[in-house]
Amino acid sequence: MASKHPISVTINGKNFEHEVEPRLLLADYIRHDVELTGTHVGCEHGVCGACTILMDGKAVRSCIMLAVQADGHEITTVEGLAESEEKLHPIQQAFWEAHGLQCGFCTPGILMTLVPYLQENKTPSEQDVREAISGNLCRCTGYQHIVDATLLAAKTMQAAK
Amino acid sequence: MKPAPFEYHAPDTLEEALELKAQHGDEGKALAGGQSLIPAMNFRVAQPTLLIDLNRIGELRYIRKNGVLHIGAMTQQSHAERDPLVAKHAPLLHEAIPNIAHPQIRNRGTIGGSLAHADPAAELPVVATALNTRFRAQSAKGDRWIEAKAFFAGLFTNSMQPDELLVGIAFPEMAERTGYAFVELARRHGDYAMAGLAALVTLNEEGTIKESRLVYLNVGDGPVDAVTACASLIGKKPGDAAFKEAAQIASQKDMEPFGNLHASADYQRHLSAVLTERALAKAYERVKAA
Ligand SMILES: Cc1cc2nc3c(=O)[nH]c(=O)nc-3n(C[C@H](O)[C@H](O)[C@H](O)COP(=O)(O)OP(=O)(O)OC[C@H]3O[C@@H](n4cnc5c(N)ncnc54)[C@H](O)[C@@H]3O)c2cc1C
Numbered sequence: 406m407a408s409k410h411p412i413s414v415t416i417n418g419k420n421f422e423h424e425v426e427p428r429l430l431l432a433d434y435i436r437h438d439v440e441l442t443g444t445h446v447g448c449e450h451g452v453c454g455a456c457t458i459l460m461d462g463k464a465v466r467s468c469i470m471l472a473v474q475a476d477g478h479e480i481t482t483v484e485g486l487a488e489s490e491e492k493l494h495p496i497q498q499a500f501w502e503a504h505g506l507q508c509g510f511c512t513p514g515i516l517m518t519l520v521p522y523l524q525e526n527k528t529p530s531e532q533d534v535r536e537a538i539s540g541n542l543c544r545c546t547g548y549q550h551i552v553d554a555t556l557l558a559a560k561t562m563q564a565a566k
Numbered sequence: 567m568k569p570a571p572f573e574y575h576a577p578d579t580l581e582e583a584l585e586l587k588a589q590h591g592d593e594g595k596a597l598a599g600g601q602s603l604i605p606a607m608n609f610r611v612a613q614p615t616l617l618i619d620l621n622r623i624g625e626l627r628y629i630r631k632n633g634v635l636h637i638g639a640m641t642q643q644s645h646a647e648r649d650p651l652v653a654k655h656a657p658l659l660h661e662a663i664p665n666i667a668h669p670q671i672r673n674r675g676t677i678g679g680s681l682a683h684a685d686p687a688a689e690l691p692v693v694a695t696a697l698n699t700r701f702r703a704q705s706a707k708g709d710r711w712i713e714a715k716a717f718f719a720g721l722f723t724n725s726m727q728p729d730e731l732l733v734g735i736a737f738p739e740m741a742e743r744t745g746y747a748f749v750e751l752a753r754r755h756g757d758y759a760m761a762g763l764a765a766l767v768t769l770n771e772e773g774t775i776k777e778s779r780l781v782y783l784n785v786g787d788g789p790v791d792a793v794t795a796c797a798s799l800i801g802k803k804p805g806d807a808a809f810k811e812a813a814q815i816a817s818q819k820d821m822e823p824f825g826n827l828h829a830s831a832d833y834q835r836h837l838s839a840v841l842t843e844r845a846l847a848k849a850y851e852r853v854k855a856a
């Protein structure tokens with residue numbers, strides 16, 4: 406049995422301390438130890454994008470990172486997006502309004518991919534959006550409504566400024 | 567699946583990492599971005615007993631111009647992608663990086679990790695070969711420089727010793743009057759490419775071709791250097807006729823594609839030929855414009 410390592414991680418602004426085995430994947434740590442199950446796990450080899458989270462503000466795959474590697478870092482998961490129970494993040498709101506999801510399995514990963522993307526690219530074209538989400542698989546929507554929702558989100562976020 | 571158990575060390579300095587390498591050799595596997603290694607561990611294709619995580623070693627993360635362009639092994643691909651020094655002094659590398667996987671992967675994946683991994687389908691080994699990049703390997707005993715040609719030693723194999731780590735990469739400037747292009751074709755943006763190449767074309771003062779470089783991905787057990795095709799271009803007037811001929815020679819004589827689920831060997835040859843013509847034309851346009 407491999408030795409355990411103490412880690413201290415900030416998730417959605419809250420600090421968590423745990424002892425973890427080195428082989429524990431960050432995605433499993435977030436889901437099972439911290440009990441934030443909004444981060445989904447589809448493929449466990451970096452292909453589907455369902456497990457995408459932000460680490461220090463950057464979108465990364467939590468299924469191909471180890472929990473020990475998050476020690477001392479700041480993580481945001483989909484649960485950290487909405488301001489409150491009543492007020493969704495503008496990207497979530499746009500997904501709601503433009504039917505950007507069906508079963509919702511891919512949605513957390515897509516939202517976490519789009520948050521930093523739309524911060525850097527404020528007026529993306531349809532083609533840009535398709536490229537931005539090319540690392541996220543969706544089995545339901547055919548992507549059209551996801552693209553529409555993203556363009557709507559970009560628009561409302563611009564208007565809010 | 568989940569990885570098999572292993573011990574984990576995350577040293578803060580290169581010195582400590584090299585000490586661990588000296589003690590454990592091949593048993594102590596370097597963990598860079600983990601974007602190839604951890605998927606392999608999840609599948610249990612790789613079952614290292616000890617991981618040496620290099621992510622806390624700040625001294626391996628740099629991009630600087632010091633004679634030539636130097637990039638630290640642990641520099642994230644997404645960082646190099648946005649760096650103005652890379653765009654200016656290694657434009658071929660700058661053009662190739664966005665073809666690696668997706669932004670989320672490039673946020674973790676490193677320049678050194680991709681090169682050390684030596685995947686024949688990867689973009690960076692092809693770029694490094696075309697540019698005659700040099701690799702700095704270091705052990706607790708000292709360091710040495712390895713030429714790109716000698717660094718890639720077959721399928722997923724590099725020529726470093728078990729006690730060595732890749733610490734930095736030096737990208738020489740392209741020769742005067744040189745145009746470049748990186749072109750590939752993937753089924754979806756971000757997927758591993760079915761075919762692709764890095765092309766360099768250097769002109770003589772009077773405008774004929776002085777020399778060229780055509781290096782291909784995914785058509786052999788490492789970067790494939792099309793030497794016969796490049797020899798055919800020397801002294802020629804650049805243009806469709808010469809480019810077409812070189813594309814035929816490269817795809818028929820210089821490569822032995824294996825074929826795969828999405829592209830048969832014949833189709834890979836065909837794609838490589840089509841992409842060669844495009845790459846040469848683009849490289850030539852660029853040298854004309856300069
Ligand atoms: C879904 C997906 C799609 C991808 N698509 C592409 C693609 O289209 N093109 C492409 O090129 N890559 C692709 N990749 C791979 C990605 O680019 C990896 O980042 C890269 O291959 C390895 O870099 P890394 O830093 O993640 O290395 P790691 O995965 O950490 O390491 C890879 C190997 O190199 C060794 N190593 C790493 N650094 C050093 C060092 N400094 N010294 C000695 N040994 C070292 C490790 O021990 C390991 O054996 C993809 C990955 C995923 C998950």
Ligand code: FES
Pocket residue numbers: 445446447448449450451452453454455456457466467468469
């Ligand atoms: S679960 Fe991480 S990319 Fe699929």
Ligand code: FES
Pocket residue numbers: 505506507508509510511512542543544545546
């Ligand atoms: S909404 Fe079902 S997978 Fe995307």
